[in-house]
Every structure is written in structure tokens, then in C-alpha cells.
Amino acid sequence: MFTQRFLINKRGIELTEEEAKLIEGSIHEVKIIEPRTTFIHAGQSVSFSTLLISGLMSRYIDDKKGRRQLVAVQLAGEFVDLHAYPMKTLDHSIGTLTRAEVGIVPHSTLAEIIAPRPELARKLWFSTLLDAAMHRAWLFRLGRLDAVGRVAHFICETNARLESVGLSDGLQFELELTQTDLAEICGLTAVHVNRVIRQLREAGLCLLKSSHVEILDRAALEKRGDFNSDYLYLG
Amino acid sequence: MADDTLRQPYDVAGEANVEDGHVVVDGPNGIAITLTADAAVLMGERLVAAGQAARETAETEK
Numbered sequence: 001m002f003t004q005r006f007l008i009n010k011r012g013i014e015l016t017e018e019e020a021k022l023i024e025g026s027i028h029e030v031k032i033i034e035p036r037t038t039f040i041h042a043g044q045s046v047s048f049s050t051l052l053i054s055g056l057m058s059r060y061i062d063d064k065k066g067r068r069q070l071v072a073v074q075l076a077g078e079f080v081d082l083h084a085y086p087m088k089t090l091d092h093s094i095g096t097l098t099r100a101e102v103g104i105v106p107h108s109t110l111a112e113i114i115a116p117r118p119e120l121a122r123k124l125w126f127s128t129l130l131d132a133a134m135h136r137a138w139l140f141r142l143g144r145l146d147a148v149g150r151v152a153h154f155i156c157e158t159n160a161r162l163e164s165v166g167l168s169d170g171l172q173f174e175l176e177l178t179q180t181d182l183a184e185i186c187g188l189t190a191v192h193v194n195r196v197i198r199q200l201r202e203a204g205l206c207l208l209k210s211s212h213v214e215i216l217d218r219a220a221l222e223k224r225g226d227f228n229s230d231y232l233y234l235g
Numbered sequence: 236m237a238d239d240t241l242r243q244p245y246d247v248a249g250e251a252n253v254e255d256g257h258v259v260v261d262g263p264n265g266i267a268i269t270l271t272a273d274a275a276v277l278m279g280e281r282l283v284a285a286g287q288a289a290r291e292t293a294e295t296e297k
Contacts, residue, residue, distance in 0.1 A: 147259075147267035189269035195254045 002027055002053045002103045005077020007127060009164040009235040019120050022113045027051065027103035033096045040081065040094040047088075048106045050080040055100030056176060059092045060184070070184045072134065073097070073158070073177075077165045083128050085110055098176045126233075133231040142187045145226060148203075150186040151196045152225030155206055159215060160229045171218060176211040251275070 003024045007015050015023070030053070033039055040046060042061070050057075052074050059072040059080070071092060074080045080094055085107050114121040134157070141153045158175060162168035177185075179193045186193065197208050205221045207214040215221055222228075245263040252259050258275035260268045270278060 142265070144265050146265055147261055149265075150267070188267055189257075191255050191257050192259050192267060192269045195252070195259055 002030070002051065003077075005165040006051065006079070007123060008077070010126070010130070011233040011235050013123055013126050013233070014235070015120075015123060019117070019123065022117075022120065023051075023105070026105045026109040026113055028106050028109065029104040031102050031104060033100045033102060035096055035099050038093055038095040039102075040084075040090055042090060042093045045089050046081070046084045047108070048104050049082050049084050049110065050094070051103040051105060052076055052078055052080050053101040053103055056097040057094060057100055057102075058097055058181075059094055061092050068184045069187065070181070071138065072131065073185065075158070075161055075165070076167065079124075079127055082124060083131065085124075097181060130233060133233070137231050140226075147186070147188055147192050147196050148199050149225050150188065151182060151193065152200065152205065152221050153227050154182070154185055154225075155200075155208075155213060155215070156218075156222050156225050156227035156229075157232070159213070159218075160232055160234065164232070164234050171215045173213050174211050175208075175213050 001020070001024060003015070003020050006020070006023065007013055028048070033055075039050070039057070054076045056076075057074045057080050058070045059074070060068050060070045062068050080102070081090060084090055088107075110124075114124065137153075137157065141150050145153055159168050159170070159173060162173045163170050167173060179190045179197070182188070182193045183190045188196070200206050200208070200221075203220075203224070204216050205224060206216055247263045249260050249262040249266055252261075254269070256272065258270045258272060260266060260270065260275075
């Protein structure tokens with residue numbers, strides 16, 4: 001099942017077996033995309049939405065000099081651009097951070113399965129609203145938190161999201177991100193991120209080694225990152 | 236209700252440290268920047284000049 005992680009462990013919103021089968025059946029094609037590949041460019045018209053089956057993808061915006069700000073990181077089981085269904089053109093680019101397996105869902109098929117099923121439409125709408133909730137949290141992170149807090153908040157958020165789909169045990173998970181990726185997520189330089197990673201380790205909060213994250217003190221890390229998982233609407 | 240102190244000028248200085256040949260500035264609040272050595276020195280000089288001018292203005296207005 002490609003959709004096994006989609007909307008699981010979300011507050012009162014889990015898909016029924018029939019709905020999961022419908023979305024599964026709406027996948028027109030499964031593609032493998034190599035790491036660091038732009039899949040959809042900002043401004044491009046799209047007639048499909050992309051379900052991330054495995055790997056990591058991002059939504060990003062580049063400034064005029066090509067400096068990148070990641071505005072979302074998508075994890076396995078999530079739609080990367082369900083908002084493209086009503087919007088048809090994206091205001092940001094979408095790319096892979098790692099090798100990714102994606103399911104292509106044509107908007108015409110989405111329209112067919114949603115039309116007679118308002119409850120399924122509500123659940124897909126919920127999914128995009130969850131994205132919006134995360135965007136608000138990312139604004140908070142960048143606007144209010146210091147460098148250590150920003151990275152701590154991102155680690156806590158990612159841990160909670162991965163835990164909800166069974167890809168973190170609550171304290172350890174794989175995260176194939178570079179320090180440059182973390183910098184582009186947290187609005188820092190790679191040099192600053194390097195310092196922050198050391199500070200987090202020295203404070204006994206968490207270890208980030210290559211692609212492995214180990215949280216040493218979850219409560220303290222969440223406190224340092226001013227993190228409260230309510231906005232993730234976890235079940 | 237929001238803490239009104241967040242809308243006031245900061246009265247706590249940020250920290251500045253050297254990291255990999257650059258100057259990393261943390262705080263106050265959510266400020267987090269990295270500067271080259273030359274940019275850090277120039278910015279420091281500008282901050283000192285602006286801080287002194289602001290003090291003089293405040294003294295004049297007393």
C-alpha cells in the first residue's frame with residue numbers, strides 16, 4: 001500500500017479502508033526521483049498531485065541570487081502538493097532532498113473520487129490545512145526563536161511527525177539532511193548550524209550524526225525549542 | 236495577551252562568538268546571523284557609533 005502512512009494517527013481524521021483504497025487506486029504512476037532534483041518549478045502549471053511514498057522532499061523558494069529558503073519538508077506518507085489540486089499553479093518549487101519514490105495522482109481522478117464523497121474531500125482538505133498549520137509554526141520558529149531554538153524546534157517537529165507514522169521510536173530516527181539543508185530550513189548559515197549542533201550535544205539534548213538523530217532528553221529539547229505538538233493534530 | 240516587552244527595544248546585548256573563522260551572533264531574541272570577520276568588525280564599529288549617538292540624544296532630551 002502506497003497510502004499506508006497518509007493521514008494515520010491524525011486527530012479524528014483517519015481514512016476508512018474504502019477511502020484509502022480509492023486514493024491508492026488514484027495513483028496513475030509511481031516514479032523514482034533522484035536526490036536534489038527539482039520536480040516542479042515555481043509557476044509551473046500542474047495537473048496532478050504528488051504523494052511521497054518514501055524519501056524526503058521539500059517546498060522551497062529561491063531569492064534572486066539563488067539563495068534557498070525551505071518552506072516545508074515533506075515526509076513519507078504525505079502529499080507534497082495537494083494544494084495544487086485547487087490552485088493548479090504552485091507559488092514555490094518542489095524538489096527531492098533524498099532519492100524519493102512518489103505516486104502521481106491526476107487531478108481529474110481526484111475530482112472523480114471526491115465529487116460523490118464530501119467526507120473524503122474534508123479529509124483531503126484537512127491534509128492541506130495541516131500543511132498550513134505547519135507553515136504557521138515555521139513562521140513562529142523563524143520569527144521568535146534563536147538559532148539553537150530553531151534547530152531544536154525542527155528536530156522536535158520532525159520526530160513527532162515521524163513517530164506518528166512509525167518512522168521514529170520517539171527518540172531516534174533517520175534524517176538524511178545536510179547542515180546546509182538545516183541552514184535553509186532554519187534561516188541560518190551552515191557555519192551557524194555546525195555550532196548549534198555542537199551546542200545541542202554539549203547541552204545533552206540531542207545528537208545529529210550524518211543521517212541519524214538521537215534525542216537524549218526529549219522534554220528538555222522540546223522546552224529549548226519552545227515546541228508544542230498541538231499544531232500537528234496528532235491522534 | 237502578548238508580553239509588551241517584546242515590542243520594546245532590546246536592553247540585552249546578543250552574544251558574538253567565532254565559529255570556523257566567522258563571527259556568529261546569537262540574540263537578543265530571535266536574531267541569528269553569521270558574519271565574515273571584516274563585516275563583523277565594521278558592524279561592531281557602526282554599532283558603537285550608533286550606540287554612542289543614541290546615548291547623546293537621550294542625554295540631550297533629558
